[in-house]
Amino acid sequence: MTAESATTQPAAARPAIRVEGLGKRFKDLVALDGVDFAVPPGTVFGLLGPNGAGKTTTIRILTTIVRPSAGRAEVLGTDVVARPAAVRRLIGLAGQYAAVDPNLTARENLRLIGRLTQLPRHRRDPRAADLLARFDLAAAADRPVRTYSGGMRRRLDVAAALVPEPPVLFLDEPTTGLDPQSRTALWELIRELVAEGTTVLLTTQYLEEADRLAQRVAVLAEGRVVADDTPHNLKARLGTTVLELGMGEDPRAARAAALLTDRLRQRPERDGALLRLPSPDGSLLLMDVLHALEAERLTPRTIAVRESSLDDVYLALTGHRTDDRAPDPGTTLEGPPS
Amino acid sequence: MTTATPLEQPREQPTVDRLLAPVRDGLAVAGRNLIALRRVPRLLIFSTVQPIVFVLMFRYVFGGVVGAALHGVSYVDYLMPGVFVQVVVFGAVNTAIGLAGDLQTGLMERFRSLPMARSAVLSGRTTADLARNVFVVALMTGVGFLVGFRIHNGVPAFLAGGLLVLAFGFAMSWVFAVVGLAVGDPETATAAAFPVLAPLVFASSAFVPTATMPGWLQVFADHQPVTITAGAVRTLMIGGPLGTQVWQALAWDAGIVAVFAPLGVWLYRRAV
Ligand SMILES: Nc1ncnc2c1ncn2[C@@H]1O[C@H](COP(=O)(O)OP(=O)(O)O)[C@@H](O)[C@H]1O
Ligand SMILES: [Mg+2]
Numbered sequence: 199m200t201a202e203s204a205t206t207q208p209a210a211a212r213p214a215i216r217v218e219g220l221g222k223r224f225k226d227l228v229a230l231d232g233v234d235f236a237v238p239p240g241t242v243f244g245l246l247g248p249n250g251a252g253k254t255t256t257i258r259i260l261t262t263i264v265r266p267s268a269g270r271a272e273v274l275g276t277d278v279v280a281r282p283a284a285v286r287r288l289i290g291l292a293g294q295y296a297a298v299d300p301n302l303t304a305r306e307n308l309r310l311i312g313r314l315t316q317l318p319r320h321r322r323d324p325r326a327a328d329l330l331a332r333f334d335l336a337a338a339a340d341r342p343v344r345t346y347s348g349g350m351r352r353r354l355d356v357a358a359a360l361v362p363e364p365p366v367l368f369l370d371e372p373t374t375g376l377d378p379q380s381r382t383a384l385w386e387l388i389r390e391l392v393a394e395g396t397t398v399l400l401t402t403q404y405l406e407e408a409d410r411l412a413q414r415v416a417v418l419a420e421g422r423v424v425a426d427d428t429p430h431n432l433k434a435r436l437g438t439t440v441l442e443l444g445m446g447e448d449p450r451a452a453r454a455a456a457l458l459t460d461r462l463r464q465r466p467e468r469d470g471a472l473l474r475l476p477s478p479d480g481s482l483l484l485m486d487v488l489h490a491l492e493a494e495r496l497t498p499r500t501i502a503v504r505e506s507s508l509d510d511v512y513l514a515l516t517g518h519r520t521d522d523r524a525p526d527p528g529t530t531l532e533g534p535p536s
Numbered sequence: 537m538t539t540a541t542p543l544e545q546p547r548e549q550p551t552v553d554r555l556l557a558p559v560r561d562g563l564a565v566a567g568r569n570l571i572a573l574r575r576v577p578r579l580l581i582f583s584t585v586q587p588i589v590f591v592l593m594f595r596y597v598f599g600g601v602v603g604a605a606l607h608g609v610s611y612v613d614y615l616m617p618g619v620f621v622q623v624v625v626f627g628a629v630n631t632a633i634g635l636a637g638d639l640q641t642g643l644m645e646r647f648r649s650l651p652m653a654r655s656a657v658l659s660g661r662t663t664a665d666l667a668r669n670v671f672v673v674a675l676m677t678g679v680g681f682l683v684g685f686r687i688h689n690g691v692p693a694f695l696a697g698g699l700l701v702l703a704f705g706f707a708m709s710w711v712f713a714v715v716g717l718a719v720g721d722p723e724t725a726t727a728a729a730f731p732v733l734a735p736l737v738f739a740s741s742a743f744v745p746t747a748t749m750p751g752w753l754q755v756f757a758d759h760q761p762v763t764i765t766a767g768a769v770r771t772l773m774i775g776g777p778l779g780t781q782v783w784q785a786l787a788w789d790a791g792i793v794a795v796f797a798p799l800g801v802w803l804y805r806r807a808v
Contacts, residue, residue, distance in 0.1 A: 263648045286650060293646060295641075
């Protein structure tokens with residue numbers, strides 16, 4: 199077994215979560231195809247990917263809910279397949295959908311989890327009260343969860359994951375469905391937990407979230423890790439800036455895209471009337487681009503040079519965007535009237 | 537197992553031994569289910585209105601016809617044990633509905649990630665449904681008394697009959713635990729249950745003696761557990777030679793649990 203490797207390594211060097219060659223099939227569908235990553239203790243690791251990438255499946259394997267079809271995974275050196283019961287004592291899970299009993303009150307839900315995680319009786323009530331206060335649920339604590347808003351349920355769900363003070367915390371899209379204020383509050387809370395030594399693996403479809411919270415990000419696409427790096431390096435890999443040109447109308451944008459491909463060997467991405475060009479040096483490229491376009495009287499209506507986001511990284515790595523949100527207007531400059 | 541313990545083990549190992557964990561966790565889950573039952577009383581009300589209507593209908597509509605064939609036993613005394621059995625059989629559908637609901641809300645997923653006994657989610661549900669049956673059977677007894685049902689064979693035998701009803705209900709809960717986990721949503725569970733339960737309850741001696749049924753149906757009706765349980769409960773409550781019926785009924789209960797409890801736990805382990 200793997201006991202030797204586990205005991206010969208010093209604890210500090212050993213990752214809190216290690217995943218090697220992880221595979222999962224559901225009949226004909228390959229949900230995970232050789233996923234590898236490691237999460238150092240006391241850090242936040244982000245699993246980033248669009249719907250269907252395999253994020254939830256990875257979390258379910260790590261939390262002993264399903265078994266992998268291939269590969270191995272361990273939490274704090276404990277194999278999830280060989281010793282699931284031991285793993286369950288080390289983890290907290292807030293799944294993708296709030297998993298709380300709608301007929302119980304928030305307090306009763308937390309007490310139940312305390313009981314089921316063998317928290318000593320005298321600590322259950324204080325722990326529940328503490329978490330309810332921390333998650334801003336104290337006022338509603340004794341109302342059935344049925345009456346809660348989606349955001350309140352979500353917060354209770356994360357609170358439930360924290361009841362046994364798990365050293366490793368799994369959060370599957372924790373801020374999906376939260377209003378911006380609750381989202382920021384949850385981010386703050388995650389930072390506090392990590393400062394106290396908790397290791398957090400979170401999945402997200404929000405690039406901003408991974409960028410803000412995670413020390414390391416694995417980008418998952420169709421069951422494979424297509425990148426595993428710091429948010430900083432991921433951005434650097436693609437160049438630090440993105441040039442965005444608003445061409446006004448689709449046909450103009452198409453003509454401009456063809457022109458830039460021909461003349462400047464650029465491959466702009468076109469999104470309606472908007473062109474995007476990643477570049478290691480935005481402002482130099484901007485001069486060339488404007489010259490080339492000016493010559494054909496294709497002056498852009500708007501011009502923006504912005505920092506590349508993880509969204510751009512995702513596009514470069516997988517060939518498609520994570521979703522269809524409008525690009526961040528960010529530093530858009532009004533283009534010259536044409 | 538020779539695997540080294542993890543170097544970090546910040547949370548204490550449970551002190552309760554492995555044999556106690558299923559009971560401890562099962563009771564925790566049962567407590568949770570009973571809170572829900574108390575908080576959503578319509579779950580209980582709907583499941584008692586229907587059998588009350590049955591009692592009134594059967595008592596007064598069929599009473600005259602069937603009564604003649606009962607050799608001196610009043611129809612209401614014959615009917616009530618059958619109603620008790622019918623109530624717990626149909627009530628067992630709640631087990632399926634509850635578990636399927638937990639699957640749908642994702643609660644099951646959370647339970648599966650917790651360091652609790654694997655059997656607890658199921659035993660907690662069947663135990664809560666047992667407690668629920670105690671209430672429903674007591675209520676039906678009261679309704680029976682109102683329409684002429686009486687204790688004829690002493691209180692201990694009467695209570696023993698009640699326990700036999702509850703044991704059968706508990707066994708049926710395990711059947712429906714399997715159904716709930718297998719179908720995975722409450723609506724399908726309800727729809728799937730009726731076609732199975734109706735023949736079990738109606739092609740039996742629960743409401744009328746099997747003697748007037750066609751031969752082929754009688755063979756089924758005489759040997760299926762609803763008839764056997766209803767017969768045993770009747771003997772205990774009305775009186776008469778006990779024979780082996782009570783043991784047969786208990787054997788059915790034990791057999792059903794022995795098959796369906798492991799099957800349920802197995803399904804729970806792999807339900808996704
Ligand atoms: N229980 C299951 N049965 C069949 N297919 C599944 C099951 N769970 C997930 N999948 C499939 O596996 C793929 C990955 O799903 P998932 O891990 O939920 O992705 P994500 O969480 O990144 O959206 C998807 O194509 C999904 O449809
Ligand atoms: Mg998911």
